[in-house]
Structure formats: structure tokens, C-alpha cells
Amino acid sequence: xxxxxxxxxxxxxxxxxxxxxxxxxxxxxxxRDACRYTDLREGLPGIATxxxxxxxxxxEAAGIVAREEAAPPVATTLFRLTDRGRELRPAIxxxxxxxxxxxxxxxxDDSFRSHWLAMPLELHLGDRIPQDVRISIxxxxxxxxxxxxxxxxxxxxxxxxxxxxxVALTGRPKPxxxxxxGMVELDRARTLVEFDGDVDALRRLFExxxxxxxx
Numbered sequence: 001x002x003x004x005x006x007x008x009x010x011x012x013x014x015x016x017x018x019x020x021x022x023x024x025x026x027x028x029x030x031x032r033d034a035c036r037y038t039d040l041r042e043g044l045p046g047i048a049t050x051x052x053x054x055x056x057x058x059x060e061a062a063g064i065v066a067r068e069e070a071a072p073p074v075a076t077t078l079f080r081l082t083d084r085g086r087e088l089r090p091a092i093x094x095x096x097x098x099x100x101x102x103x104x105x106x107x108x109d110d111s112f113r114s115h116w117l118a119m120p121l122e123l124h125l126g127d128r129i130p131q132d133v134r135i136s137i138x139x140x141x142x143x144x145x146x147x148x149x150x151x152x153x154x155x156x157x158x159x160x161x162x163x164x165x166x167v168a169l170t171g172r173p174k175p176x177x178x179x180x181x182g183m184v185e186l187d188r189a190r191t192l193v194e195f196d197g198d199v200d201a202l203r204r205l206f207e208x209x210x211x212x213x214x215x
Contacts, residue, residue, distance in 0.1 A: 016062045017088065021047055021055050023095075026081065026088050029065065031118055031157065034080040042144075045111035064088070093123055106172055112142040117177055118157040121148070124181040125205075129153045135201045138168035141176040148180075150205065167197035182206040 004011040017023055021044065028043040029035065035043075041052055056079065059065040064085035070078050081088075096119055117139060129150060137148040138160050147160035169176050171193035178184030179193055179202065186199060 017059075017064070019055065019058070021051065022059060023088075023092065025052070025055055025059060026064065026085060027092055027116075027119070029079060029081045029085065030089055030092065031115055034068070034078040036076055036078060040079065043113055043115070045113070059085070093119070096120060096123060103174065105174055112173055114139050114142040114144055114146040114173070115157050115159075117141065117146065117173070117180060118148065118155060120177060121180050122155050124183075125155070129155065129205075133204055135167075135205055136163070136165040137180070137202075138163075138165035138197075139176060139180075140168070140170040141173045165197060166201040167195060167199055170194040170196075 003015045006012075017026065024044055025040065028040055032039060032043070037052075037056075040056070041047065041049060044052065056065060060067065063082055065079055066082050067077050067079050070076050100120065131153045134151045135149075137150070139146045139148060145160035147158050147163055147165060149156045149158075169179060175184060175189060175192035179186065179189045182205075184192075186195075186202060
């Protein structure tokens with residue numbers, strides 16, 4: 001790991017997380033909580049396995065990533081962010097907002113993983129997620145299928161296997177993201193996104209909370 005050799009907090013931060021792939025590894029762990037090495041590699045298309053191993057070791061040495069041995073029957077090594085690593089989330093969120101205008105209408109030759117949709121969804125909804133709303137959403141928008149659960153004011157994502165969600169969305173990433181963030185009206189999205197299930201569940205997600213009645 002090379003150093004900029006500058007007595008500057010930004011330079012010192014980039015000494016640790018400025019190498020190619022480092023922040024994307026942090027992104028994967030922020031989205032997945034704990035995950036296996038194979039999950040990391042699947043979420044980072046294009047990275048060489050030896051480079052991924054090197055970057056993970058460097059992030060471990062910097063106190064950003066920790067590994068643990070999962071209990072049987074899983075019996076595999078899991079990686080997760082440390083408290084210090086989770087402190088990077090606001091910086092990643094800011095870069096995600098900054099990069100959003102750079103996204104084209106389609107991903108062309110770029111790789112895409114549908115669980116990446118969780119980050120802009122969390123950014124857009126933030127603390128406006130209704131506490132009393134519980135919705136499950138299945139997403140087909142890339143090479144994998146993602147199951148999104150919104151409950152108790154929080155968003156959780158995981159691989160979609162056999163669960164039956166309240167509503168399922170199938171389409172290209174950008175229009176699907178537009179639907180999930182409320183930026184594209186559901187009626188207008190029907191020409192771009194295929195819906196299956198209770199579409200009204202999505203409408204409830206974007207309803208404004210009722211204003212408190214003045215005494």
C-alpha cells in the first residue's frame with residue numbers, strides 16, 4: 001500500500017481506502033452485513049481473485065474489515081465491517097449521490113447486480129420509511145434476484161430464492177430504481193417495468209404520513 005506522504009486527513013484516508021476496489025469492497029459489506037469470500041467476489045465483477053484477497057487483507061490490517069468463522073453447519077469464513085469500517089457509510093452515500101447523474105438509461109456493457117439497488121433506495125427514502133408499513137419486494141433487474149424487505153422503518157435485502165413477495169418487479173435497472181424510489185409514477189412505469197402481485201403495496205410505501213392534528 002503506497003502512501004501519499006501528506007500530513008492531511010484526506011490524504012491519510014486515501015492511503016487506507018483510496019486503492020482501486022477498496023471502497024467497492026466496503027460497499028458490498030455495507031449492503032450484505034456479513035458475507036463469504038465467494039459472495040464478495042460475485043458482487044465485484046471484474047476483480048481478480050488474488051487482488052480481492054490482497055485488498056481484503058489490507059482492509060483487515062487497517063481495522064476496517066474483520067473476519068470470523070461461522071458456526072456449523074455453515075463452517076466458513078465470514079467478513080464484515082468493523083465499527084471503524086461502518087463509519088465510511090456517509091462517505092459512500094455522498095459519492096453515490098454524486099455519481100447518480102452519471103448513470104445512463106441502461107447499463108450497456110457494464111456489470112450490474114440487483115442488490116446494488118438497496119443503496120440508492122435507502123438514500124432516497126431515508127427516515128421517511130413509514131414505521132407501520134411492512135412490504136416485501138422481489139426484483140429481477142440483473143444477473144441475480146433480490147428480495148427487499150421494508151419493515152419497522154428499515155430496509156433489508158437478501159438473495160431471492162423461494163419467498164413469495166407482496167409485489168415483484170422485472171425490468172432494466174434504471175426504471176426499476178425509478179419505481180422503487182418513487183421517482184417514476186407507477187402508472188407511467190407499466191410500459192417499462194413488469195409488475196406481479198400487489199402493486200398497491202408500493203403506493204403505500206410512498207404515501208405521505210398524515211399530519212398530526214393540532215390540539
